[in-house]
Amino acid sequence: MPILELSTLIPARTPAEVLDFCLDGTNFPKIFPERITPLGDVDLNNLRIEAGRQFRFRHWMFNLIPATWTVLIREVGEAHFIDEMLKGPLRAFRHEHRVAAGEGGTLYTDRVTYLAIGGAFSERVLVDAYMRRIFQVRHRNMLQLLR
Known part of the structure; x- marks a missing residue:
């Protein structure tokens, strides 16, 4: 199973501030590099991430x-x-979204494990690079929004 792990130091922010930013559903489409459409009763303007919560959305790859x-x-x-x-x-x-105190700010880490439908071949050919690009842009966007 492929694992992608990216970390970014977000200066002058506490771990609590960064985690709170992530738990606020209004920020999800702001950091995602591609269009997101909520489905069903999901209202991204009124979404708080909580354990046990389930939601549906359309991601425009x-x-x-x-x-x-x-x-x-x-x-x-x-x-x-x-x-x-x-x-x-x-x-x-x-x-997994993780925050930890870092020098001068907060170290934010995404750790993603996944399996592609087409197996190892489709992961190598398409999915691995796609995932890396998506998460690199997410980190860049978070950094810009939290500065």
């Missing part, structure tokens, strides 16, 4: 291809939260 996700928030703690895909465009997807 490459801003062109619709992929519907059903996500469950598995766990929320003082310095992390974990979401997991129940249904979607991959065989498996688990995303």
Whole structure:
């Protein structure tokens, strides 16, 4: 199972501030590099990430291809939260968001484990690079918004 882990130092912010930013659902479409459309009763303007909460959204891959996700928030703690895909465009997807005190700010880390539908071949050819790009842009956007 591939693992992608990216960390960014967010200056002059506490771990609590960074985690609170992540738990506020209004920030999800702001940091995501591609269009997100909520489905069902999900209101991104009034969404707080909480353990046990399940929601659906459409992610427009490459801003062109619709992929519907059903996500469950598995766990929320003082310095992390974990979401997991129940249904979607991959065989498996688990995303850990972690915050820790860093020198002059907060170290924010995304750790993503996933399995592509096409197996190792499709991961190497398409999915690995796509995931890396998505999360690099997310980190850049978070850094800009939290400065």
